[in-house]
Structures are given as structure tokens and as C-alpha cells.
Amino acid sequence: MRLTTMTDYSMRLLMYVGQHPGRLCTISEVAGVYGISEAHLMKITHQLGLAGWLETVRGKGGGIRLAAAPADINLGAVVRSVESDFALVDCLTADNACMLTGSCRLTSIVSEALQSFMAHLDRHTLADLLPAPRDGAPRLRPMTFGKRPARVPS
Amino acid sequence: MRLTTMTDYSMRLLMYVGQHPGRLCTISEVAGVYGISEAHLMKITHQLGLAGWLETVRGKGGGIRLAAAPADINLGAVVRSVESDFALVDCLTADNACMLTGSCRLTSIVSEALQSFMAHLDRHTLADLLPAPRDGAPRLRPMTFGKRPARVPS
Numbered sequence: 001m002r003l004t005t006m007t008d009y010s011m012r013l014l015m016y017v018g019q020h021p022g023r024l025c026t027i028s029e030v031a032g033v034y035g036i037s038e039a040h041l042m043k044i045t046h047q048l049g050l051a052g053w054l055e056t057v058r059g060k061g062g063g064i065r066l067a068a069a070p071a072d073i074n075l076g077a078v079v080r081s082v083e084s085d086f087a088l089v090d091c092l093t094a095d096n097a098c099m100l101t102g103s104c105r106l107t108s109i110v111s112e113a114l115q116s117f118m119a120h121l122d123r124h125t126l127a128d129l130l131p132a133p134r135d136g137a138p139r140l141r142p143m144t145f146g147k148r149p150a151r152v153p154s
Numbered sequence: 155m156r157l158t159t160m161t162d163y164s165m166r167l168l169m170y171v172g173q174h175p176g177r178l179c180t181i182s183e184v185a186g187v188y189g190i191s192e193a194h195l196m197k198i199t200h201q202l203g204l205a206g207w208l209e210t211v212r213g214k215g216g217g218i219r220l221a222a223a224p225a226d227i228n229l230g231a232v233v234r235s236v237e238s239d240f241a242l243v244d245c246l247t248a249d250n251a252c253m254l255t256g257s258c259r260l261t262s263i264v265s266e267a268l269q270s271f272m273a274h275l276d277r278h279t280l281a282d283l284l285p286a287p288r289d290g291a292p293r294l295r296p297m298t299f300g301k302r303p304a305r306v307p308s
Contacts, residue, residue, distance in 0.1 A: 002156070002239060003264075011260055012260075015260065075263065085156060105282055105283050106165055106166075106169065106283050109229065109274070109275070109278050109282065109283070110157075110275075112274055113271045113272075113274035113275050114271065116270040116271055116273065116274045117267045117268065117270055117271040118267075119270065120263070120266055120267035120270045121263070121264075121267050124263050128259055128263065129259050129260050129263070
């Protein structure tokens with residue numbers, strides 16, 4: 001049982017960006033840290049942008065940053081926005097042809113188990129995944145889309 | 155997020171056999187009903203036999219039957235015995251090289267969510283997946299390994 005790579009990398013991308021508040025992160029930087037292809041990360045960044053979790057600043061000195069405070073980025077909501085496949089078993093797909101469809105309880109029991117899984121994620125936010133900020137360390141603050149980063153990456 | 159095909163088919167195989175108590179089912183019969191390859195089902199049957207959920211009767215007139223009453227076949231236990239991959243995210247694998255391993259809470263939060271998922275399955279047995287037996291319909295009864303089936307498949 002696995003979440004898709006898209007979801008796995010999405011969580012890691014948000015965690016990395018969340019650990020570097022106050023500056024813009026670049027895709028090549030994150031790709032290098034995690035050993036993930038830049039092309040894959042670009043796709044994920046785009047998806048997280050559409051879902052409202054990341055903001056992208058284009059141009060020289062641009063990069064990505066969180067679109068909300070970590071405490072406002074709910075993990076269950078993130079997973080729902082990027083996980084493309086919640087059909088844990090074939091009979092949960094729309095086009096399944098199982099002879100038992102409609103007469104067995106497998107789908108409902110597995111669906112309820114999935115709800116328990118998601119309910120646990122719903123109780124956590126990105127803030128729970130990040131280390132406590134050190135004294136004096138930069139905290140995430142509202143930034144205007146398109147603004148140049150306040151400081152260069154360390 | 156998906157269970158492996160092995161787990162999916164294992165549940166369906168147990169459901170089919172559980173719906174035909176009092177007789178032996180054949181792999182070719184189950185393969186035909188679900189549209190699954192016989193070779194795949196043989197592998198699954200072997201695994202379910204090792205785990206103690208199915209019994210196999212060899213020879214002419216042989217087949218497979220449940221090794222216990224449906225109410226004694228716990229769904230969580232079945233999934234644990236056949237699901238080969240519970241590493242929902244890469245950082246749950248033993249050989250992951252994530253820079254955050256040991257310092258982030260993603261693994262623990264996802265592991266707890268998985269425990270919630272499995273706890274729900276633990277509250278159900280194969281009996282919950284089967285239709286209530288009709289009056290006079292055959293019920294599962296203890297059978298000696300190697301005994302010929304009491305009646306031929308209907």
C-alpha cells in the first residue's frame with residue numbers, strides 16, 4: 001500500500017520550503033537535496049500551486065514559497081489535492097466489472113478504513129512536520145506575489 | 155493509494171470461496187468468474203494457504219476451501235499476511251536516503267494514519283463480506299485436509 005510518488009514528493013517539497021521561510025527556494029535546489037528530477041518537481045510545484053499550497057515567483061531571483069502559514073496547510077487537504085488514486089482495491093474504480101459489485105461489503109469496509117486514515121491526517125498540519133524554529137530564525141510571513149526575495153538563499 | 159493486487163485478489167478469492175461453503179472451489183472456476191489469470195491465482199492460493207486462510211485438496215475432484223469459519227478470518231490479519239508493501243511514503247523504506255530522516259514527523263504521522271486504517275479492518279472478518287446464508291444453504295463446517303468434496307460444484 002503506497003501513496004503515489006506525487007503525494008510523497010509533494011509532502012517533502014512542502015516540508016523543505018516550510019523549513020526555509022523568509023526566502024524563495026528553487027526547484028533545482030530542492031531537486032538536488034532530495035535527488036529528484038527537476039522535471040518531476042516542476043510538475044509537482046505546478047500542481048501544488050494550483051491547489052493553493054505554493055506560490056511561485058518568476059524571473060531572476062525567483063523561486064517558490066508557501067502560500068500560507070504551515071499551521072494553515074492541513075495534511076489531509078494536501079493529500080486529497082494531489083493523490084490521484086484512492087481506489088485501494090479494484091472494486092472502488094468506476095469501471096470495475098466484479099461480479100460481486102453491489103452485493104458485497106468490501107468496498108464500504110475499505111472506504112471506511114480509508115476515512116480513518118484520512119481523518120488522522122486531517123488532525124495534522126505542515127507545522128507538525130517542521131522542527132520548532134530557533135530563536136531569531138526567520139518565520140514565515142506574508143509576501144506579495146512577484147516580490148523579490150528579501151535575502152539570498154543561505 | 156492502493157493495496158497491492160495480491161491483497162485485492164486475496165480478499166476476492168476468500169469471498170468467493172466463503173460464498174460456496176460445503177464444496178471445494180477450483181482455481182479455474184474462480185479465475186473465470188473474476189477474469190484473473192490462473193497462474194496469478196495459484197500464487198495467491200499458495201500464499202493464503204501458507205498464512206492459514208485456505209486449505210487445498212489435491213487430486214481429482216480437489217480444490218480449495220476456507221481453513222476456518224468466515225467469522226474467524228480477520229480482515230486486518232489477512233491484509234497483514236499478504237500485503238508486501240506498507241511503505242506508504244519512501245521515507246518508510248529501510249534504505250531511504252532522505253536528508254530529513256530522523257528529524258521530521260512525516261513517518262510517524264503517516265504510520266499512525268496507517269494504524270487507524272488497519273484498526274478499522276481489524277474490526278471486521280470475512281463473515282462481514284458475505285451475504286447472510288439463506289435458509290437451508292450449506293454452512294462452512296470443519297473438513298479434514300485431503301478429504302474428497304461432499305458434493306460436486308453447482
